[in-house]
Structures are given as C-alpha cells and as structure tokens.
Amino acid sequence: MSRRDASLPRVAVIGAGSWGTTFGKILADGGAHVTMWARRPELAHEIAEAKRNSEYLPGINLPRTMTATHHLSEALEGAEQVYLSIPSQAVRQNLKAVRPLVTRTEAPIVSLMKGVERRTGLRMSQVIEQELHCDPARIAVASGPNLALEIAREQPTAAVISSTSQETAEAVARRARNRYFRTFVNTDVIGTEFGGVLKNLIAVAIGIVDGVGYGENTKASIITRGLVEMTDFAVAFGAHPETLQGLAGLGDLIATCQSPLSRNNTAGRLLGQGYRFDDVVKQMNQTAEGLASVAPILQLAREVGVQMPIVEQVKMVLDGTMNPKDIAPHLTTDDDTPKGERTQNGQAGGGGALWRSLQRALDQFRHGGRGAAGDRS
Numbered sequence: 001m002s003r004r005d006a007s008l009p010r011v012a013v014i015g016a017g018s019w020g021t022t023f024g025k026i027l028a029d030g031g032a033h034v035t036m037w038a039r040r041p042e043l044a045h046e047i048a049e050a051k052r053n054s055e056y057l058p059g060i061n062l063p064r065t066m067t068a069t070h071h072l073s074e075a076l077e078g079a080e081q082v083y084l085s086i087p088s089q090a091v092r093q094n095l096k097a098v099r100p101l102v103t104r105t106e107a108p109i110v111s112l113m114k115g116v117e118r119r120t121g122l123r124m125s126q127v128i129e130q131e132l133h134c135d136p137a138r139i140a141v142a143s144g145p146n147l148a149l150e151i152a153r154e155q156p157t158a159a160v161i162s163s164t165s166q167e168t169a170e171a172v173a174r175r176a177r178n179r180y181f182r183t184f185v186n187t188d189v190i191g192t193e194f195g196g197v198l199k200n201l202i203a204v205a206i207g208i209v210d211g212v213g214y215g216e217n218t219k220a221s222i223i224t225r226g227l228v229e230m231t232d233f234a235v236a237f238g239a240h241p242e243t244l245q246g247l248a249g250l251g252d253l254i255a256t257c258q259s260p261l262s263r264n265n266t267a268g269r270l271l272g273q274g275y276r277f278d279d280v281v282k283q284m285n286q287t288a289e290g291l292a293s294v295a296p297i298l299q300l301a302r303e304v305g306v307q308m309p310i311v312e313q314v315k316m317v318l319d320g321t322m323n324p325k326d327i328a329p330h331l332t333t334d335d336d337t338p339k340g341e342r343t344q345n346g347q348a349g350g351g352g353a354l355w356r357s358l359q360r361a362l363d364q365f366r367h368g369g370r371g372a373a374g375d376r377s
C-alpha cells in the first residue's frame, strides 16, 4: 500500500469496478488521497501495489495517491467524503456493512450509480437514506455523460453533482474536479438520478436497432422520442424538466447511445443480433444496469400514468415476446390517430408532464420554494 500523505484530504470509494476506479482517479488527480474498497483482495492488491486495475481499466496507470484495501473499515477510516460505485442491486446489502462505520461522521455520501432497486423501485439516494438512516442533505449523486474509459484516458468531460443541499453539492463538486473533469451542481436529485437510470433503457433500445442493422433515422427517432419518455417520467416524479435537458439527461443519453463503450448499448446490440437474454447476461462481464431497471421503471410509470412505448418494447425484446426488428419509436399497437410531438400524454386536461411541471412551479412560487440550479447556466 502507498504511504499516506497526511496533508491531503482523504476520501473513500466503495467499489473498484470501471467507474469506481475511474472516479478514484478523478479524485486523486484533483488532489485527494483516495482509498478504494474492492470486494476481491487480489484486485485491492493490484490497485495498491501496481497502481493498475487491469481487468476493468486496461492500460491505465493510476495515481500514486490512490490505494486500495478489501477491508471496509480501512477504506472508510478518516474519509471526508464517501463515494459508492457498486451495482445497484447489491447496494442495500453492502450499506448494511458500511452503516456502523459512518455513523460517527458527517461525511457526505455520494452515489455514482445509475440504477433503481428492482424489488422496491427506489433510487439509489433513497436506498442510502434508508440504510444509513442519514439526513438527505448529506447525500449527493453524480451523473452525466461519463463513459469510464474515456475519462480514465483523461479526455475532457463534464458531470453534474446533485444534492438537496446546495452546500453538499458544492463541497462534493469542489472535491470531484480536476483539469479533465468539470463538475456542475444542481439540487434536483430526482431528475439527476432518473436521467442516469432512464438513458440506460434508451441505450438498450439503440443497441437493439443497431444490432438489427437499422440506420441513423431509426436511432435519431428513438433518441428523440426516448428523451420525451425520460422527461415525462422524471417530471411525473417531481423532477425539473430542464435537468433532463442537461448533462444528466440529454448529455448522458447522447454519450451512451453513441458509444460502443456503453455496456447497455452493447447488451442491446447482442439482443438485436438475436442472442437470448440469458446469453447476453452471460456474455456481459461488466454491469449493464438497464437490464435490471426495465421492470421497476415500467411499474413506476404505470403507477403515475406515464406511457413509455420505447421502454415497453425493450421489455418485450428482453422477455422474448417481440422480434427485435419490430422495435420502433412508437408502439406497434398504436392506433392511427396522429399524436402531438411534445409529450405522449400531454393532452389538455391535466395528464401531461408539462402541465404537472407548470403546476409545480406555481406551487413553489406560492410557497416560496427554492428551485434547482440547472447545469445549463
């Protein structure tokens, strides 16, 4: 393990996969001393001794100020900020071990994850709040167009840090930035988290049509209509529509839908090429969050009456009930009535996302509530 420089602020990153390790590098290059927690002792050893993570980030040299352990207590000791980057379905169980080690500190807990819990439909910040019993103001989430390997290669990138507390968001954003990684802030945690979850589902759809062999028109149609689905859904749960047009929405949607580095996109491509769901899962040796998020997201959409035709079709392809070549930017069961472009359910009468967001703005105005600082200004 590298010797600690006592003058550097200490941070911990829980999870040493591709994103956890990349984020550790971002933090170390920004001036922190980073201790990664890896589940496997051999991975912790490679990061600590060789300054490499050859399984997840081949060819990348990690900074001297980054080390690793497979003991949670060692990773968390004295950490001023704690970053979490493990697959969403495993977060709750891991937090049970984290909890006794962070109760005596006020360190912000930052979610780097982009999934919802399958069983409960909860966002990661909600799972953290439940399991750590902590004030939501202490929790932050990071999101944006952040393909790990590009950032590990130090390609200039922007992200957004979101917390209900502006102070927490700013403290995390100040720590998580360096010459190639720029962080903006907002206070719309719902929009920021759902942006990251939902773009994965649209990226799976894009992968599917890519695998089938369809071209740019199909993909652009799905991306555009996908953004409408993302916005309708997130706004129905209280997000600000502009968050979905920012880094955590449109920005991440573009990156994930365009890049062969995306695991969600890759999983979709395999499905489009005719592989069955089980075979795709076997072939993926990294986390593709979208595959686990489809069902809970559709369940949540039903609960608030939001239609998500593209996500519905992704589910049908995953279930093997739709031929991938039939996937389209609309439901094949649509009737012939032309629909308005803005939203699928934006009809007069109050069902639409736009209407809901106007109502919320009015409510906030009436109650003197504070709006989120977007990452576009």
Ligand SMILES: NC(=O)C1=CN([C@@H]2O[C@H](COP(=O)(O)OP(=O)(O)OC[C@H]3O[C@@H](n4cnc5c(N)ncnc54)[C@H](O)[C@@H]3O)[C@@H](O)[C@H]2O)C=CC1
Residues within 6 Å of the ligand: 015, 016, 017, 018, 019, 020, 021, 039, 056, 085, 086, 087, 088, 090, 094, 112, 113, 114, 115, 146, 147, 148, 149, 285, 286, 287, 289
């Ligand atoms: N890789 C990327 O480009 C980005 C990933 N993310 C998000 O980061 C989160 C983590 O993803 P990645 O690091 O990419 O995944 P990964 O598949 O590269 O790594 C996951 C890590 O978690 C560990 N792990 C697996 N099951 C575990 C369990 N039950 N308990 C503890 N650890 C376990 C694995 O050993 C591995 O170290 C996901 O929510 C993903 O959506 C967000 C932005 C970018």
Ligand SMILES: O=C(CO)COP(=O)(O)O
Residues within 6 Å of the ligand: 114, 144, 145, 146, 147, 148, 200, 203, 252, 255, 256, 261, 262, 263, 264, 265, 287, 288, 289
């Ligand atoms: O979230 C990501 C980029 O912002 C990574 O996407 P994948 O999980 O699909 O690789």
